[in-house]
Amino acid sequence: MAFSVRNTDVRSVCSVWSNKTAQGIIREQQKRGRFMELRVLKYFLMAAREENITKAAHLLHVTQPTLSRQLMQLEEELGVKLFERSRHKIILTEDGMLLKRRAQEIITLAEKTEREFVRREGELVGEVSIGSGELKSSRFLGEAVAAFQKKYPMVRFRIYSGDSDNIKEQIEQGLLDFGLLMEPVDISKYEFIQIPVQEEWGILVHEDSPLAQKESVQPEDLISCPLLIGQRELVHQQVRNWFGSLSEEMNTAANGNLQYNIAMLVRSKAGTAVTIRLDCQYDHVRFVPLSPSLRSNTVLVWKKVQPFSQAATAFIEFFKEFVKNYLSDKEE
Numbered sequence: 001m002a003f004s005v006r007n008t009d010v011r012s013v014c015s016v017w018s019n020k021t022a023q024g025i026i027r028e029q030q031k032r033g034r035f036m037e038l039r040v041l042k043y044f045l046m047a048a049r050e051e052n053i054t055k056a057a058h059l060l061h062v063t064q065p066t067l068s069r070q071l072m073q074l075e076e077e078l079g080v081k082l083f084e085r086s087r088h089k090i091i092l093t094e095d096g097m098l099l100k101r102r103a104q105e106i107i108t109l110a111e112k113t114e115r116e117f118v119r120r121e122g123e124l125v126g127e128v129s130i131g132s133g134e135l136k137s138s139r140f141l142g143e144a145v146a147a148f149q150k151k152y153p154m155v156r157f158r159i160y161s162g163d164s165d166n167i168k169e170q171i172e173q174g175l176l177d178f179g180l181l182m183e184p185v186d187i188s189k190y191e192f193i194q195i196p197v198q199e200e201w202g203i204l205v206h207e208d209s210p211l212a213q214k215e216s217v218q219p220e221d222l223i224s225c226p227l228l229i230g231q232r233e234l235v236h237q238q239v240r241n242w243f244g245s246l247s248e249e250m251n252t253a254a255n256g257n258l259q260y261n262i263a264m265l266v267r268s269k270a271g272t273a274v275t276i277r278l279d280c281q282y283d284h285v286r287f288v289p290l291s292p293s294l295r296s297n298t299v300l301v302w303k304k305v306q307p308f309s310q311a312a313t314a315f316i317e318f319f320k321e322f323v324k325n326y327l328s329d330k331e332e
Helices: 007-013 019-032 038-050 053-060 064-078 094-116 137-151 164-172 233-249 259-267 310-331
Strands: 004-006 035-037 083-085 090-092 126-132 155-161 178-182 190-194 199-206 226-230 251-256 272-276 285-289 298-303
Touching: 035 038, 038 053, 038 064, 038 094, 053 064, 090 094, 126 137, 126 164, 126 310, 137 155, 137 178, 137 310, 155 310, 164 178, 164 298, 190 310, 199 259, 226 233, 226 259, 251 259, 259 272, 259 285, 298 310
Parallel strands: 126 155, 126 178, 226 251, 226 272
Antiparallel strands: 004 035, 083 090, 178 298, 190 298, 199 272, 199 285
């Protein structure tokens, strides 16, 4: 299956370019009516990665003059300079860096679309893409994925790791089918299924700290501590609400979106992390629950009125039944 992308489509994808550049692109598109092939975008990405035309041409199995000509034609069609060239090296310009990001998105989406249209008689095939944060409920999701693959072994899963904001952005761009998100999060634009597993909040603290000996910690225990907290504003607000009247005395030393990185800061005694409990352990670091207890729900979301592949549609129905059976077994 071959894909081509009109220059006007590339312009819409690259809508954050300056007005002057965008207008120039539109004029060129209207004059020429050319098509930008995915092949050319792949050539561009390889050249950007290698920073050397000769090496990129070798990896692409094309001649160096052919690759140079394709890249110059691409610059001409877009009306911008994509590379700064020297004798032995090429470096992306600001416009080149933007096209690199957009080209990666275009190719990922095209490849995902192609996989979704693969058919085999009598078998469900295709790809299901899911974004997930570092959550305990991702284990529940993993069990559902494993059970689904036993039933439909030809379906391939692609898992993207990120926080809720990253995942929602990927869903909006059509790069992900589903997202596993921790509340609080705005899901007004999405259909969702609540995961029957809650996330427990606490602190990650170095084992040498007096707090590591406690069964639980209260807000007043943390006032003097440099705190490491997730970067999402809704998470900040949730933590401030837990601190209550002492929230003004919080000392936030750093923010981050990956617990592993935060845990390494804790291990280095750079602060105390306010985070959720995961099914993993870090050397010289201990998890201590919050008191009063703080817990968060998680949801699997997807866009409303979203046209899905057969594989993604089947996974929605399967997951609903998986959750239903889990809750039934739990009640027995």
